[in-house]
Amino acid sequence: MRGWRSLLPIIVFTALYAAVSLSVTNSYYQLVMTLVPVWAIFGLSWNLLSGYTGLISFGHAAFFGVGAYAVVLGQIHFDLSPWIMIPIAAVLGGIAGLLIGFPTFRLQGHYFALAMLAYPLAILYVFEWLGLQEVTLPIKRDNAMAYMQFADHRLYTLLALAMMFATILLTMAVERSRFGMALLAIKQNEAAAEAAGINTLAWKLRAVTLSGAIAGAIGGFYAVVLLVVTPQSVFGMLVSAQALTVAMFGGVGTVWGPVIGSVILIPLAETLNAEAGSRFPGIQGVIYGIAIICVILLAPEGLFWKVRDFLRKRSAKPIAMAPGGPNIPVAAAVSADLVPLRPKRSTGTGDVVLEVRNLSRSFGGLKAVQDVSFKLRQNEILGIIGPNGAGKTTLFNLLNGFLRPATGEILLDGREMSGRKPHELCEAGIGRTFQIMRPFLRMSISDNVVVGAYVRARNAAEARQLAADAIVRVGLSEIADRIAGELTTKELRLMELARALAGQPRILLLDETLAGLGHDEANEVVAVIQRLARDGMTIAIIEHTMQAMVRLVDSFLVLDHGAVIVEGEPEAVTRDSRVIEAYLGKKWMAHAPH
Amino acid sequence: MTQALEGFLQALSAGLLIGAVYGLMCVGLGLIFGVMRVINFAQGDFMMLGMYAAFYFFTALGVQATFGNAFGPFVAIVLAGPVLAVFGYFVHLTLISRVSGTRTSSLEGEGHYAQLILTLGIALILQNGGLLVFGSVLASIRTPLSSSAWELGPLFYDVSVFINKARGIDAVLSLVMMLLLTLLITRSRIGKSLRAAADNPTAATYMGIDVDRAHRIAFALGTGITAIAGGLLATNYPFHPFVGVEYVIVMYAGVVLGGMGSIIGAFWGGMTIGLVQQMSTLILPTQLQNAAIFVVFLLIIFFRPQGFFGRMVERT
Numbered sequence: 001m002r003g004w005r006s007l008l009p010i011i012v013f014t015a016l017y018a019a020v021s022l023s024v025t026n027s028y029y030q031l032v033m034t035l036v037p038v039w040a041i042f043g044l045s046w047n048l049l050s051g052y053t054g055l056i057s058f059g060h061a062a063f064f065g066v067g068a069y070a071v072v073l074g075q076i077h078f079d080l081s082p083w084i085m086i087p088i089a090a091v092l093g094g095i096a097g098l099l100i101g102f103p104t105f106r107l108q109g110h111y112f113a114l115a116m117l118a119y120p121l122a123i124l125y126v127f128e129w130l131g132l133q134e135v136t137l138p139i140k141r142d143n144a145m146a147y148m149q150f151a152d153h154r155l156y157t158l159l160a161l162a163m164m165f166a167t168i169l170l171t172m173a174v175e176r177s178r179f180g181m182a183l184l185a186i187k188q189n190e191a192a193a194e195a196a197g198i199n200t201l202a203w204k205l206r207a208v209t210l211s212g213a214i215a216g217a218i219g220g221f222y223a224v225v226l227l228v229v230t231p232q233s234v235f236g237m238l239v240s241a242q243a244l245t246v247a248m249f250g251g252v253g254t255v256w257g258p259v260i261g262s263v264i265l266i267p268l269a270e271t272l273n274a275e276a277g278s279r280f281p282g283i284q285g286v287i288y289g290i291a292i293i294c295v296i297l298l299a300p301e302g303l304f305w306k307v308r309d310f311l312r313k314r315s316a317k318p319i320a321m322a323p324g325g326p327n328i329p330v331a332a333a334v335s336a337d338l339v340p341l342r343p344k345r346s347t348g349t350g351d352v353v354l355e356v357r358n359l360s361r362s363f364g365g366l367k368a369v370q371d372v373s374f375k376l377r378q379n380e381i382l383g384i385i386g387p388n389g390a391g392k393t394t395l396f397n398l399l400n401g402f403l404r405p406a407t408g409e410i411l412l413d414g415r416e417m418s419g420r421k422p423h424e425l426c427e428a429g430i431g432r433t434f435q436i437m438r439p440f441l442r443m444s445i446s447d448n449v450v451v452g453a454y455v456r457a458r459n460a461a462e463a464r465q466l467a468a469d470a471i472v473r474v475g476l477s478e479i480a481d482r483i484a485g486e487l488t489t490k491e492l493r494l495m496e497l498a499r500a501l502a503g504q505p506r507i508l509l510l511d512e513t514l515a516g517l518g519h520d521e522a523n524e525v526v527a528v529i530q531r532l533a534r535d536g537m538t539i540a541i542i543e544h545t546m547q548a549m550v551r552l553v554d555s556f557l558v559l560d561h562g563a564v565i566v567e568g569e570p571e572a573v574t575r576d577s578r579v580i581e582a583y584l585g586k587k588w589m590a591h592a593p594h
Numbered sequence: 595m596t597q598a599l600e601g602f603l604q605a606l607s608a609g610l611l612i613g614a615v616y617g618l619m620c621v622g623l624g625l626i627f628g629v630m631r632v633i634n635f636a637q638g639d640f641m642m643l644g645m646y647a648a649f650y651f652f653t654a655l656g657v658q659a660t661f662g663n664a665f666g667p668f669v670a671i672v673l674a675g676p677v678l679a680v681f682g683y684f685v686h687l688t689l690i691s692r693v694s695g696t697r698t699s700s701l702e703g704e705g706h707y708a709q710l711i712l713t714l715g716i717a718l719i720l721q722n723g724g725l726l727v728f729g730s731v732l733a734s735i736r737t738p739l740s741s742s743a744w745e746l747g748p749l750f751y752d753v754s755v756f757i758n759k760a761r762g763i764d765a766v767l768s769l770v771m772m773l774l775l776t777l778l779i780t781r782s783r784i785g786k787s788l789r790a791a792a793d794n795p796t797a798a799t800y801m802g803i804d805v806d807r808a809h810r811i812a813f814a815l816g817t818g819i820t821a822i823a824g825g826l827l828a829t830n831y832p833f834h835p836f837v838g839v840e841y842v843i844v845m846y847a848g849v850v851l852g853g854m855g856s857i858i859g860a861f862w863g864g865m866t867i868g869l870v871q872q873m874s875t876l877i878l879p880t881q882l883q884n885a886a887i888f889v890v891f892l893l894i895i896f897f898r899p900q901g902f903f904g905r906m907v908e909r910t
Contacts, residue, residue, distance in 0.1 A: 285722025292715035
């Protein structure tokens with residue numbers, strides 16, 4: 001089974017680590033053996049939020065410290081054992097995550113990172129002011145086991161290892177589920193994720209809550225192991241740095257990263273400290289720093305990815321040398337299906353799927369879209385054309401909820417939808433692709449498309465099925481297992497089309513799907529779009545190249561300066577003098593056939 | 595009443611004086627951040643090196659003997675600037691340029707992960723290397739002026755304000771440096787290329803500007819400026835190899851307050867931090883002074899994330 005096979009390395013690793021740790025007798029090395037899984041768990045917690053969503057947190061010490069202080073203060077004031085307090089610390093860490101996440105997720109990029117930096121430091125000073133500079137866990141002589149105070153320190157290692165194993169399983173479960181897919185999609189492009197039907201805020205809040213809970217629990221355990229808690233040792237910047245160092249060193253966005261980072265870095269730093277720390281104070285920090293710099297220059301995304309890419313390249317070589325390659329039969333299949341001329345279909349008779357009434361939106365003084373109205377019928381292909389800056393993409397952004405219209409109505413199957421969020425509109429049946437492609441480069445075509453399928457799918461199997469169907473419809477099934485980073489522009493465009501299709505939309509909004517394609521490639525993509533329309537899909541497409549469009553669409557909507565100037569059948573529109581003027585300028589008017 | 599007013603004016607003037615130095619410190623970081631968009635965690639440690647450079651210029655390299663006890667420290671501090679600028683130049687050349695600028699397009703997250711961890715590594719080396727080389731004893735660049743003051747007033751109702759002479763000179767030097775930098779950025783050819791590289795690196799490349807070189811200059815300038823600000827702070831505050839961590843947060847708070855990418859904004863951001871820090875002593879216990887900074891920082895991030903002088907840019 002797929003699940004079993006991927007668990008095997010983790011079980012083997014945990015068993016080996018346990019065996020080694022049991023053979024260690026020196027109490028200092030026993031502590032080091034315990035700290036490795038502790039920091040690995042903390043790194044995994046960081047990775048769950050920052051590695052998968054790409055929102056870098058400098059403030060994970062906030063959750064760690066809350067957990068650590070909860071455990072110590074719980075035992076001092078209420079005589080509660082860490083066995084009870086560590087789960088409570090997890091709950092508190094989760095609540096802290098939710099409280100911090102809710103306001104902070106409004107920020108993006110650097111602002112998010114820097115805001116996260118401020119939380120633990122503000123808390124640090126408050127704890128100092130409260131007089132909690134140095135709090136010690138009371139030693140329990142009798143009933144020590146009930147208070148998690150082991151005479152044999154190797155038990156701490158085993159406990160930490162068990163927690164690490166659980167955290168890895170949890171992370172892997174997240175990675176495989178729609179949860180993980182949603183987070184990866186957010187990392188790649190938050191806007192595109194919303195458009196694919198992912199409620200980004202909800203998933204980010206879940207991620208930070210879970211991440212905070214793990215950090216809180218391991219912070220509590222750390223306090224039990226070290227017995228003493230100071231604000232600097234649990235809220236300090238170095239604590240947050242530790243989480244991102246082990247994760248980034250090992251590899252971001254993979255369950256193995258923090259584990260690898262911790263297994264290498266923690267013993268290195270501790271050993272250096274023990275061996276040379278007294279003669280050369282600070283030498284461990286210097287060597288630690290040099291090690292980090294060397295790795296990051298050689299493997300900027302962490303050791304795991306470097307090794308994986310290296311192995312992949314080696315195993316990929318023989319395939320590349322095989323004659324032909326898997327791509328050719330697909331192209332042949334598509335071109336066999338290629339319909340050079342626009343198939344005559346009865347247009348204008350189907351039900352109205354989308355109706356837009358008097359839609360307007362301005363940016364400052366610029367009227368990007370003004371008073372646009374049109375109807376889109378079932379099975380119709382509508383081409384939206386116009387010169388650069390005519391408001392075509394803005395119109396799409398209004399239709400799929402990236403922007404709120406200032407005035408006007410958007411009726412989907414007769415229901416008013418304007419002002420809804422993108423993921424709600426996607427659920428309602430508006431799918432779209434983007435001018436700038438946003439593939440998940442390390443994921444296979446199938447996995448890329450599955451992300452889009454989760455809008456409709458109730459479980460992973462259904463999502464796989466929807467994705468597979470969508471891939472067949474765009475003709476990529478032969479190469480569905482290839483990594484997106486190896487694809488050509490045409491294949492990427494088709495993959496994005498499949499991603500939008502996997503959500504089973506009522507309407508597809510295609511933004512310059514043919515951009516950057518050569519003549520033959522464009523024809524292949526046009527053929528795919530035609531087939532979709534023939535199978536009942538309703539499509540609105542933005543495009544510059546008239547030639548391809550004339551053969552593809554049933555009717556045109558021509559925009560200029562945000563307003564509709566002409567609407568109608570392709571033949572009529574291309575001869576319209578206003579269209580020629582908008583595209584070519586007044587001087588060409590004389591040449592226009594009247 | 596008079597006492598409260600006097601306390602208020604005293605805190606206000608202290609805030610303005612410290613704020614000017616904080617402002618300069620933030621400008622150093624703001625320059626690097628604004629031009630390169632790199633979060634440099636080692637900036638505080640560059641500042642620490644600046645403090646030690648000034649210290650050794652003063653004590654060991656004859657500045658004390660030449661310029662005397664009162665003004666020697668300020669000469670040493672200004673001399674430390676170019677030294678650290680050269681240091682910054684080489685740090686960028688050998689390390690930072692490998693994970694930033696025109697090379698980052700191929701990396702995940704535009705190389706942000708790599709930049710962060712690289713500068714963290716540099717910070718670790720500088721802090722611990724500092725411990726190895728300089729030792730853990732507190733050092734300071736004190737002048738006789740650090741413990742004497744000018745008395746302003748009595749202004750009214752017998753209210754007078756005392757201005758620490760060293761802090762006064764620190765503030766004036768900060769303003770002079772700020773003025774020079776503004777002239778450099780707005781008037782010179784180098785300044786123009788920096789602004790172009792910051793505004794749109796791709797377009798700047800097409801216009802024949804060597805963006806990586808512009809980044810290097812920004813990095814060197816920013817390092818030198820922060821080093822001078824560090825030296826100025828050291829006339830009143832003792833320092834140690836780990837002092838950078840305490841200030842790097844203040845720097846980022848100031849830069850974000852002012853609006854990322856705005857040089858003059860970073861100055862006012864630093865000034866605000868100085869004022870908040872000093873004024874908060876009037877109502878808060880001393881331990882919460884720094885907590886107050888972070889609370890103000892968070893409030894501003896939430897209500898005006900583009901800062902005082904920044905613009906929001908959204909793209910789909």
